[in-house]
Amino acid sequence: DFLHALAEVTPAFGASTDDLERCRINGIVECGERHAHIYRRTMLLAEQVKVSKGSPLVTCLLEGPSGSGKSAMAATIGIESDFPYVKIISAESMIGLSESSKCARIVKVFEDAYKSPLSIIILDDIERLLEYVPIGPRFSNLISQTLLVLLKRIPPKGKNVLVIGTTSEVKFLRMIGIRDAFSVTYNVPTLGKEDCRKVLEQLNVFSDSDVDSAAEALNDMPIKKLYTVVEMAAQGEHGGEAEAIFTGKQKINISHFFDC
Amino acid sequence: DFLHALAEVTPAFGASTDDLERCRINGIVECGERHAHIYRRTMLLAEQVKVSKGSPLVTCLLEGPSGSGKSAMAATIGIESDFPYVKIISAESMIGLSESSKCARIVKVFEDAYKSPLSIIILDDIERLLEYVPIGPRFSNLISQTLLVLLKRIPPKGKNVLVIGTTSEVKFLRMIGIRDAFSVTYNVPTLGKEDCRKVLEQLNVFSDSDVDSAAEALNDMPIKKLYTVVEMAAQGEHGGEAEAIFTGKQKINISHFFDC
Amino acid sequence: DFLHALAEVTPAFGASTDDLERCRINGIVECGERHAHIYRRTMLLAEQVKVSKGSPLVTCLLEGPSGSGKSAMAATIGIESDFPYVKIISAESMIGLSESSKCARIVKVFEDAYKSPLSIIILDDIERLLEYVPIGPRFSNLISQTLLVLLKRIPPKGKNVLVIGTTSEVKFLRMIGIRDAFSVTYNVPTLGKEDCRKVLEQLNVFSDSDVDSAAEALNDMPIKKLYTVVEMAAQGEHGGEAEAIFTGKQKINISHFFDC
Amino acid sequence: DFLHALAEVTPAFGASTDDLERCRINGIVECGERHAHIYRRTMLLAEQVKVSKGSPLVTCLLEGPSGSGKSAMAATIGIESDFPYVKIISAESMIGLSESSKCARIVKVFEDAYKSPLSIIILDDIERLLEYVPIGPRFSNLISQTLLVLLKRIPPKGKNVLVIGTTSEVKFLRMIGIRDAFSVTYNVPTLGKEDCRKVLEQLNVFSDSDVDSAAEALNDMPIKKLYTVVEMAAQGEHGGEAEAIFTGKQKINISHFFDC
Amino acid sequence: DFLHALAEVTPAFGASTDDLERCRINGIVECGERHAHIYRRTMLLAEQVKVSKGSPLVTCLLEGPSGSGKSAMAATIGIESDFPYVKIISAESMIGLSESSKCARIVKVFEDAYKSPLSIIILDDIERLLEYVPIGPRFSNLISQTLLVLLKRIPPKGKNVLVIGTTSEVKFLRMIGIRDAFSVTYNVPTLGKEDCRKVLEQLNVFSDSDVDSAAEALNDMPIKKLYTVVEMAAQGEHGGEAEAIFTGKQKINISHFFDC
Amino acid sequence: DFLHALAEVTPAFGASTDDLERCRINGIVECGERHAHIYRRTMLLAEQVKVSKGSPLVTCLLEGPSGSGKSAMAATIGIESDFPYVKIISAESMIGLSESSKCARIVKVFEDAYKSPLSIIILDDIERLLEYVPIGPRFSNLISQTLLVLLKRIPPKGKNVLVIGTTSEVKFLRMIGIRDAFSVTYNVPTLGKEDCRKVLEQLNVFSDSDVDSAAEALNDMPIKKLYTVVEMAAQGEHGGEAEAIFTGKQKINISHFFDC
Ligand SMILES: Nc1ncnc2c1ncn2[C@@H]1O[C@H](COP(=O)(O)OP(=O)(O)OP(=O)(O)O)[C@@H](O)[C@H]1O
Ligand SMILES: Nc1ncnc2c1ncn2[C@@H]1O[C@H](COP(=O)(O)OP(=O)(O)OP(=O)(O)O)[C@@H](O)[C@H]1O
Ligand SMILES: Nc1ncnc2c1ncn2[C@@H]1O[C@H](COP(=O)(O)OP(=O)(O)OP(=O)(O)O)[C@@H](O)[C@H]1O
Ligand SMILES: Nc1ncnc2c1ncn2[C@@H]1O[C@H](COP(=O)(O)OP(=O)(O)OP(=O)(O)O)[C@@H](O)[C@H]1O
Ligand SMILES: Nc1ncnc2c1ncn2[C@@H]1O[C@H](COP(=O)(O)OP(=O)(O)OP(=O)(O)O)[C@@H](O)[C@H]1O
Ligand SMILES: Nc1ncnc2c1ncn2[C@@H]1O[C@H](COP(=O)(O)OP(=O)(O)OP(=O)(O)O)[C@@H](O)[C@H]1O
Ligand SMILES: [Mg+2]
Ligand SMILES: [Mg+2]
Ligand SMILES: [Mg+2]
Ligand SMILES: [Mg+2]
Ligand SMILES: [Mg+2]
Numbered sequence A, B, C, D, E, F: 001d002f003l004h005a006l007a008e009v010t011p012a013f014g015a016s017t018d019d020l021e022r023c024r025i026n027g028i029v030e031c032g033e034r035h036a037h038i039y040r041r042t043m044l045l046a047e048q049v050k051v052s053k054g055s056p057l058v059t060c061l062l063e064g065p066s067g068s069g070k071s072a073m074a075a076t077i078g079i080e081s082d083f084p085y086v087k088i089i090s091a092e093s094m095i096g097l098s099e100s101s102k103c104a105r106i107v108k109v110f111e112d113a114y115k116s117p118l119s120i121i122i123l124d125d126i127e128r129l130l131e132y133v134p135i136g137p138r139f140s141n142l143i144s145q146t147l148l149v150l151l152k153r154i155p156p157k158g159k160n161v162l163v164i165g166t167t168s169e170v171k172f173l174r175m176i177g178i179r180d181a182f183s184v185t186y187n188v189p190t191l192g193k194e195d196c197r198k199v200l201e202q203l204n205v206f207s208d209s210d211v212d213s214a215a216e217a218l219n220d221m222p223i224k225k226l227y228t229v230v231e232m233a234a235q236g237e238h239g240g241e242a243e244a245i246f247t248g249k250q251k252i253n254i255s256h257f258f259d260c
């Protein structure tokens, strides 16, 4: 399943494993049934792309609150899929470029993909690719038009592509028609109380008696923010305790945790 | 009739059959009386262009919800018409170009057409040609002015042109005056329950007892989306069943179908 | 009178008769008193320009619904006037040009006119020259300022100019002050029931018994659209009848006509 | 007085009498006390500029409805003043120029003026210089800022300048602060019934018995439009009568006049 | 005090006395306690800059209605202060420059100032420097950002700067944050009845019996406009009287004064 | 603690101590528990960056009213942290640069930081870096997108970065998503009555009996403004007293203080 996937190996040439791994800096822990379900479904789409003749292009959008684990999930599927060509398109690698240069790079990735029989393209943080800002709102129409066309363009015969998009601004994407350009959309949620408890147990930084109240306090938190809070708490009130805690020698002081 | 048309042959030099065929990647199945009626009427316009002296330019807009089969219909008429010059203008082949380059290409296609006694020009997905986005709204006025002029410009003596436009944003086209620049407009609808049933029978992927309830569930779906849903369902819950289903060896599990 | 004008001859050098004729592709038929009145009045303005000393510049705007015959009327006056310099400025011949190039061309036509003792300049479809689109609204302010100045600029001594503008967006032209920059404005209307009947009689494509009900159905239609509808109806329900009808051998089937 | 001024002579070098005369193509007739008053007052300002030491820069705005005679009045003062440097800045001579070129030309005229001990600069039709259009509204801020500065900039020692502006969009000029940048503003009105009667008598184209009813019909008309209407009426219903009327051999048919 | 200041001498090298004097074309008369108070306070700030170690940058805004004497006041302080570097930045000397050139010049003045131990920089008519127009509103954000930074930037060690801004659009300056970027703001008012009377007495152009009613009529007038009105009145009804009046040989006719 | 920090030494190569010191031109005095708390917490984050393996990037925003001491606090942490690379990015050093040059410089600082094992980057006055103006509002989307990406980009392995932002426009930053891109946010407040009293005591410019009423008058004032008011008051009513007061020879006259 999803966690098991981590054990698996690197995709062949073309796939940028390093970039993908950077999306999962805290690794992958089990974090509830909803995450697992989305993972399974998206893996099915990858298989559909592999075997189908009638659907050479499948597109899937992972949307949800900031930090809910969308990029890490997409990266994991990219790694797991074992496709010869897996590429992540993210704003990180295009800082300061003009709209048209960004555009060109995006198109290039698609055209490289059209040369491989099987490809996965991850459009990470689509709102950032679009240079979206809610005031106005402003965004790059050049890039949004490009995505609208690419998400519909049929690859050449014998080439099959799975596109996975991630976003935390799904309302905006719907308004400009990009959400509906994806064939499937999944909502990646924050963690409920129960999910938090499970994650905390796996992290093993609280004493057994504190896990429950900590999970209670974290209820409805995205997985990424959970890591931030735990790390701050691990410093202790006067600093210097982190080492001891992450090596398991000490537990986080729950009252300091509530301060963070 | 419409389906029969598929059997027919390639237009002569100048016509880009490949591009046209790409618009019908799932082929053409019979999908209800309304589709058939629009097909017949548009073919009549092609004939009018052929025989008439007084109307060297006829323009026709196919509008309707996304995926309702507009592009496939336009392509079919282009293929069926047997005109020496048939050309599709679509955003796909102009990704990332500047407004004025796009403009130039569009004009070029019209001017090539003016050299042939009989031509069909398909303006596919006009809102995409116009780089339309509903926020603002924004769009290329340079291109919209160009279309407004081209849709009215009389070809030189002895040259006759049929222009077929497609769009899923007819309200927007009306607002900017492009809808009214077409002499005729047809609405290409989604499929009703009965139409869906017929299409599913032709696809032959459900057991006879399941076709009805599947058709019920698909009611009011555009033909293109119907194909997507069927293909996803064909993978089966754990993948790997598609082959068997499309070769007719197995049927889709109706309960998994409802999940998609 | 207006129809009689057709018989007359070509203006001398400088006048672009071909361009003017293209504006009357369906010829000129008698279509009611209002059209005739406007024609007479505008011809009087041409005479005023010819004889007057105090008004070297007269400007006249023909406005009315799309297809009501404005361009054909302006062209006819251009042909009839017998002026040595008659020129039509239309968006058709300036597709894709930049605002400033269009501007330059417009100014050039006026300056050429200033070299002839008598000139007519037709500004056809002014909203299109202005690249007007109702959303926004957007339009070229460079061109609108140019027109505002040209419509007021007195030609050099001894040179007399009549400017005829046409538009179907008179409200917009009023808003930006161009309508009031014209000294006279006439509204070219759609055809009433009676006018339609007369036109249909002249076209002679209906049996006598059908003319009345056809005219009834066409009531309030612009002359250009009337031609379109008649031509579509003339194909017959299954095509192939147009030839017989336009040569007078057959009449249009009135029930098929109502379908169009 | 104002009319008498016409008899006077040309200003010395630098003054562009031709340009000024073109502003008065229909000459100057007496047209009421208000016009005469404004003329006298503005001539006083010219004198103030001549004799004063403390006010090297005086600025005066003539505003009023389109065609009310503002430009002709400004031109007359320019001619009458007998100043060595009189220059009119109008949009006519700057068609199609970029904002910054227009700007440069305007500044040039002021700087030329700073070389003459006494100058008059006419800013004709300021809204046109500003490329103003009410939709938006849009206008050239570059030019408006330039005017705002020039209208306040003190000429070098010993150089004295009178600036006369004209506009029919005084509300707009107030909004952008240009109206208040002028030290004095006069409203040039349309003609009342009585004023019209006097002008018609001077033109001598109506029979005595018709003058009154004609004046009644023209009430509240700007002087320029009055000329247009009279000229159209002078053609007669079927053309050809203008010559006789302007040479005094015939009078205008009052009933045809009411048609115009 | 303030008036006395006039007697004093020119600042040393670097200070542009000519530019400063041009701001006081009508000299400085005593015009009320409020003006005197602002003058004293601003002179105190100049002294603070001179002696202080902790506040190398002091910024002061003079705001008030158009013509109330802000620029003349700022210039007077510049002259009075006896600082080695006094510079006025005004739109006058930057007509037609691009935003970025203006920006560069402004920065240059500040950087020159940083080389002098003591400097005064006058930002005259800040709204004009910003190319402000109330419609929109529009203004140069490049320049406003530059001012916002310069008004906060600490000069190098041992260099002390007093910045005096003037504006008649203080509401706008508050909206864009420039008003609050100044450490002190003073409102320079129009003249009350009593202040007007005192100024008129100093000008000595009315007979003693007329001064009171003239002052009454001028109530609430800015000092600059007062000069304009007096000068116009001094021409007399038929011109030619100004000389006599300003040399004291004659007094202004009070009834003609009320006409102006 | 916070004040004690001042005694400490300069960071090694790369750190621009001069720039940091300029942020604290009035030194650091004790000014209340809230300031001290924020200082301690932010120092803890610096330590977290130093020891942690899982959080190579920590971001912290100091927001609060203008002059409340944000920049001085950030600079102090930069100095105190003893990190090998400490850099302040402020609009001061980028006046008049184009958006893209500013962008490039910001990116450069981050990339330099990625070469040092431990870095602090201070984004000072983020609204100014963004060229923010509330009218519109307008701001540089190029720069805001760059910050959004940089605040999320994980440094290369083994490199750890603390980013401290300061702003007085936190509402705006929230609207464009930058506030939420920071992992922690602290509000730096104005000084309460009690805090003011303490600061005044440390400055020692009031007589003991006046301190209380002075503190009362200053209630709710930002620390920077407090310095301004005190300095103005120290000049005395007629100037010249500052020296005596700051050397402790004299005290500020409390009634003059209330005038400021
Ligand atoms: N089961 C899991 N699914 C996803 N992420 C996980 C899981 N377990 C642990 N993580 C960690 O949680 C973090 C999720 O952050 P990620 O960047 O994927 O969120 P995001 O939704 O893409 O956020 P943003 O909206 O800011 O882009 C990663 O650091 C990842 O290593
Ligand atoms: N009778 C039919 N008419 C149209 N399309 C059909 C028909 N039968 C099967 N199809 C298939 O249905 C699909 C219709 O998709 P098409 O791209 O034409 O829709 P569209 O309305 O142009 O969508 P969009 O709004 O996204 O452009 C094609 O793949 C085509 O092969
Ligand atoms: N009496 C007539 N007056 C005008 N047009 C006539 C007349 N009789 C026949 N016609 C035909 O009617 C058509 C009128 O079309 P025309 O292009 O002039 O309309 P329009 O008002 O300019 O339309 P648009 O608003 O689209 O520019 C022409 O084809 C012309 O040949
Ligand atoms: N007393 C008069 N004052 C002004 N114009 C007169 C007078 N008598 C005759 N005219 C004529 O009336 C016309 C006035 O037109 P003019 O162009 O000056 O009007 P305007 O107010 O400038 O119009 P616009 O608003 O269009 O610029 C001129 O042709 C001029 O010759
Ligand atoms: N005491 C005074 N203070 C200021 N100006 C005075 C004084 N006495 C006489 N003046 C004169 O009054 C005029 C004031 O005009 P000034 O240009 O300074 O006004 P302003 O407020 O800057 O106007 P604007 O808002 O148009 O820039 C100057 O000509 C100056 O010589
Ligand atoms: N404890 C303190 N904390 C912060 N600043 C202090 C403290 N004690 C004294 N100061 C002084 O107070 C001033 C604070 O100004 P600073 O520029 O840091 O404010 P700011 O909040 O950044 O203002 P702005 O919003 O204008 O950027 C500095 O001059 C600093 O030397
Ligand atoms: Mg992400
Ligand atoms: Mg389509
Ligand atoms: Mg037309
Ligand atoms: Mg005029
Ligand atoms: Mg001023």
Ligand SMILES: [Mg+2]
Binding pocket: F070, F071, F072, F124, F125, F166
């Ligand atoms: Mg700060």
